[in-house]
Amino acid sequence: MEGSRVYRALLRLLPQRFRVPYAEEMEELFLEALEARRKGGGMAWLGTWIRAMADVVLLALRLRFPAARRRRRTPLPGGLMRSFLADLRFASRTLRRRPVFATVSILTLALGIGASTTMFSVVNGVLLEDLPFQEPDRLVAVWQTRPELQDHPGDDGARWDRYRLTYTQYRDLAEGSAAYAGMAAYRAGDPDVTTLTGVGDPGEMPAGAASASLLPLLGVRPVLGRWFLPEEEVRRLGMVQRVVKR
Amino acid sequence: VPNAAPGRPEPFPPLKTQWFHILTALSREPLHGSGIVRDVLKQTDERLRLWPATLYGSLEELASLGWIEELTEEGDFPEGESRRKRIYRLSAAGRKVLTAEAERINSLARTALARLASESTP
Numbered sequence: 001m002e003g004s005r006v007y008r009a010l011l012r013l014l015p016q017r018f019r020v021p022y023a024e025e026m027e028e029l030f031l032e033a034l035e036a037r038r039k040g041g042g043m044a045w046l047g048t049w050i051r052a053m054a055d056v057v058l059l060a061l062r063l064r065f066p067a068a069r070r071r072r073r074t075p076l077p078g079g080l081m082r083s084f085l086a087d088l089r090f091a092s093r094t095l096r097r098r099p100v101f102a103t104v105s106i107l108t109l110a111l112g113i114g115a116s117t118t119m120f121s122v123v124n125g126v127l128l129e130d131l132p133f134q135e136p137d138r139l140v141a142v143w144q145t146r147p148e149l150q151d152h153p154g155d156d157g158a159r160w161d162r163y164r165l166t167y168t169q170y171r172d173l174a175e176g177s178a179a180y181a182g183m184a185a186y187r188a189g190d191p192d193v194t195t196l197t198g199v200g201d202p203g204e205m206p207a208g209a210a211s212a213s214l215l216p217l218l219g220v221r222p223v224l225g226r227w228f229l230p231e232e233e234v235r236r237l238g239m240v241q242r243v244v245k246r
Numbered sequence: 247v248p249n250a251a252p253g254r255p256e257p258f259p260p261l262k263t264q265w266f267h268i269l270t271a272l273s274r275e276p277l278h279g280s281g282i283v284r285d286v287l288k289q290t291d292e293r294l295r296l297w298p299a300t301l302y303g304s305l306e307e308l309a310s311l312g313w314i315e316e317l318t319e320e321g322d323f324p325e326g327e328s329r330r331k332r333i334y335r336l337s338a339a340g341r342k343v344l345t346a347e348a349e350r351i352n353s354l355a356r357t358a359l360a361r362l363a364s365e366s367t368p
Contacts, residue, residue, distance in 0.1 A: 014299070018306070025279050025331060026298035032280055033295065055297035062303070 004031060010053060013060035013104050046115065053108055064101070134219025138181070144169070170211070184214035199224060261347045264296055264304050269313065269336060269344040276317055276335035279305070305334060313340030 007030050011023050030052055037044040095102040130136040142165065149160040158164065165173070167185065174183040187209045194207040212230040215222065261269075264286075271277060271285035282305075283296050296304075308314045317333040336344070 018302075021332075022298075022302040022306075026302055029280055029283060029298040029301065032283070033297070052297055055299040059299035059303045 003034060007031075007052065009104060010056050010108065012100055013056055013108075015060075015063050018059075018063055050112070050115075053112070057105070057108060060101075139218075142173070142183075174213075182213060182217045184211050184217045186210040186214055260350070261343070262304075263294070264300060265308060266344070266347060267294060268296070268301075268304055268308065269340055269347075272314060272334060272336040273341070273344060276333050278331040278333045282334075305332075308340070309334070311339075313337055313343055 004027055007027055008023070011019055011026060014023075033052070034045065034048050037048040095105075131139065133139060143162045144165055145161045146163045147160060149163070164187075165185070170183070170185045174185075177183070192207060193204045196203055196205045212228055212233040215227045221227075260266075267286045267289055268282055270289060271282045277285065279298075279301055283301060286294055286296050305314065309316060313336070314334045315337050317335060
């Protein structure tokens with residue numbers, strides 16, 4: 001099992017006199033904890049790993065440098081910079097004497113930093129960053145509610161409280177409402193792909209249907225050619241995914 | 247560190263949390279590592295999980311203080327437990343330390359509760 005191999009490698013941080021008698025039982029305990037958290041689903045396993053790493057690293061530090069906390073009550077003469085350099089020299093000497101410990105510590109740090117960076121880019125993309133459109137804070141999505149469908153869910157998984165508008169409903173709303181600066185309709189996946197020819201090699205493109213007002217409303221310009229005009233709004237396909245792609 | 251004094255005549259400062267829970271877990275019967283983890287989870291309503299390094303680090307310290315002992319005699323092992331795992335039991339000294347700590351907590355709690363009750367009006 002992959003997890004126990006990684007954990008065994010982590011245990012190499014501990015001094016041998018401690019690792020030899022306890023490693024096997026520690027690994028078993030860790031697997032039990034991992035199993036218990038796995039039932040929680042989601043990202044629970046990541047938390048378990050981070051806790052387990054911190055747990056082992058802290059004990060390793062305590063066992064390997066028992067005097068570290070008590071050492072050097074009195075500062076070295078020569079101020080902060082010199083004592084900092086002395087610390088650096090001490091650290092690099094210690095690490096060189098213990099290459100396995102150094103490697104595993106560096107790997108642990110690298111894994112930790114990697115995991116946090118990944119988490120941040122996900123959180124940043126999904127939660128923090130604005131949509132790549134003009135004035136994204138003024139964009140809203142409009143749905144209709146159909147309480148009569150509450151007990152009869154459709155085959156396509158459409159929710160009664162988030163039900164699509166029909167094209168006619170959209171026209172009525174767009175013409176009759178003064179509450180919005182503009183309004184546009186789109187429907188993804190209708191058809192879901194189309195073939196683009198005439199620009200280099202032919203290729204398949206994700207496609208969808210949209211009203212003429214969509215791109216001007218989002219403040220997006222087509223990458224190729226031109227967008228269509230309101231009077232051409234009959235049933236044109238394509239373009240949306242292609243032009244929005246950054 | 248008074249915490250580490252084998253006799254621990256003065257129950258101050260308080261025992262480390264994980265030490266207290268481990269000693270409590272062993273106060274009823276000898277247990278192996280994962281038995282202790284499960285018992286501590288039960289004691290604390292699932293709030294405190296002892297992670298492996300914390301657990302075995304503490305067990306080693308508690309054993310070196312003489313507050314717990316590892317079972318070594320064949321006859322000591324509970325029915326059905328394999329000898330593969332280490333099993334620990336509370337020593338007489340450990341029992342004394344745990345009793346003193348429990349009484350300390352109890353008397354602090356009694357004092358606090360009594361004052362809260364007598365000054366219940368804001």
